[in-house]
Amino acid sequence: MNPNKADTYIPALVKTSLDMPPLWGRLTSVSPQEAELLSHFEIPAGRVVALTFELGRASFEDVRARVKTALRDGDGYYNYALVFIDETQRGLIKAAIGGPVSAPGS
Amino acid sequence: MFNTVQIICASEKDRTILRGIFKNLGADAVFSLDLNDALAIFEKAAPAAVFMADGEEPPAEIQLRELRRVAPFIPLIPLLKRRDATRAVGLMKAGALDCAQAPWTEEELRPIYRKALNLSGTTIELDTTALRRRRKSMALALAVFFAFAGFAGGFYYGFRKFSPRAVTPDSFALPYAHPTGIIIKGSTALVSDWYSQGLYEHDLKNFGIRRVTSLPELTPVAMTASADALWLAGANGVLEKRLLDTRYTPVSRTAAFNPPPDSVCFDGLYYWTADSRTGAVVKRMPGDALTELKAFKYPGRKLAALTCDTRFLWAADAGMGALVKMSLDDPERIISRTELAPYASKTLKVTAMASKDGKIWFAGEDGPKGLAFFINEPK
Secondary structure (H helix, E strand, O other): OOHHHOOOOEEEEEEOOOOOOOEEEEEEEEOOOEEEEEEOOOOOOOOEEEEEEEEOOEEEEEEEEEEEEEEEOOOOOEEEEEEEOOHHHHHHHHHHHHOOOOOOOO | OOOEEEEEOOOHHHHHHHHHHHHHHOOEEEEEOOHHHHHHHHHHHOOOEEEEEOOOOOOHHHHHHHHHHHOOOOOEEEEOOOOOHHHHHHHHHOOOOOOEOOOOOHHHHHHHHHHHHHHOOOOOOOOHHHHHHHHHHHHHHHHHHHHHHHHHHHHHHHHHHHOOOOOOOOEEEEOOOOEEEEEEEOOEEEEEEOOOOEEEEEEOOOOOEEEEEEOOOOOEEEEEEOOOEEEEEEOOOOEEEEEOOOOOOEEEEOOOOOOOOOEEEEOOOOEEEEEOOOOEEEEEOOOOOOOEEEEEEOOOOOEEEEEEOOOEEEEEEOOOOEEEEEEOOOOOOEEEEEEOHHHHOOOEEEEEEEEEOOEEEEEEEEOOEEEEEEEEOOO
């Protein structure tokens, strides 16, 4: 995590299952195919999660992604490599990234 | 690691819980009852991170806003009293680094606390590329400078060591062949020549002629100077006192001395005359008449020329091929003698001498040539 960008990474709400309360974390990188999530909550690898976040002016809700890998850092935070699994949502993310993007919160 | 954290919490119960947790985490926790209290001691406490209990007044959003206004880069962590991801994300958008969920436990807070402390403060990542480039340039410039200095120093050392040393000339050819007297005055050497009956003023550095004064009525055979007068001995044994003006105006004359001297000098108090043929050295009273005080016999072998300074009499001895030093008080005793290298030339005939500033000057003839040279006064 780049300290200078720590609180500018994209806050994200993470649903792991329908019967569990959502978790939260920050997306440290986003591409149309995959993303990286930093959270202090533990999520097993292979689990499919639904992400809700904002990317520029676009809002994404329940973007489905699979936890590809999970690595715990020295502080106890988990770095998750996520793969978006819905082709349509990938396209939307691609469009959001390719279009005019402004900083979150602006 | 700097571990002071500030905790804004009004509830005594929560504070007790949090105090225990942060103590176990190794943090130095500073508690504030509310935002105003926190801001009042914020500067003094200088915390690495601020934790705030959610659900109290003012709302966490306002606390985040005010704290970020004071310290834009400090990690702010709301402590949620229930697990509410929507609120957590909202607070993170409002400036929180992260949010801790209830129940607050050591395990729950540890990663957040450690991450907050690791990210604490304004970490400025400089664009060091330019800096490194500049450093490289500086280092390169320094290296070039030192290399050049070393090279220049070595070159200078080598040049000084191995190049032939510029020899200061100590011998000068004269454009006339019969010098008879020499006087050193400042940067000028004044030489008399009997054949051309002239006084030649030479630049002492290169012996270039500055001025020539003709003496049609006098054949100079010896010459000396006092502070205010020039004394010229004629071939007839008469010494003329002349002013040190541009024309060397005659002032007075002595009677003709017998034998006629061919050397004359002034030791600052008395005048001395010498005749090289007989070896007679005469001490004379200062005055226009140069009355004889006492006569001495030159103690060496063959007197060629005589001069003096305020300490010694100096003689060039053609017999010994040496410079002879004698006492002013006892001219008949040789104090020392020093071999004169120019006497290696068998044709050298020294005819005049002068002592000035630690140097003994000679003028003479070497075959058909006139020459002047000097040596440093022997110890």
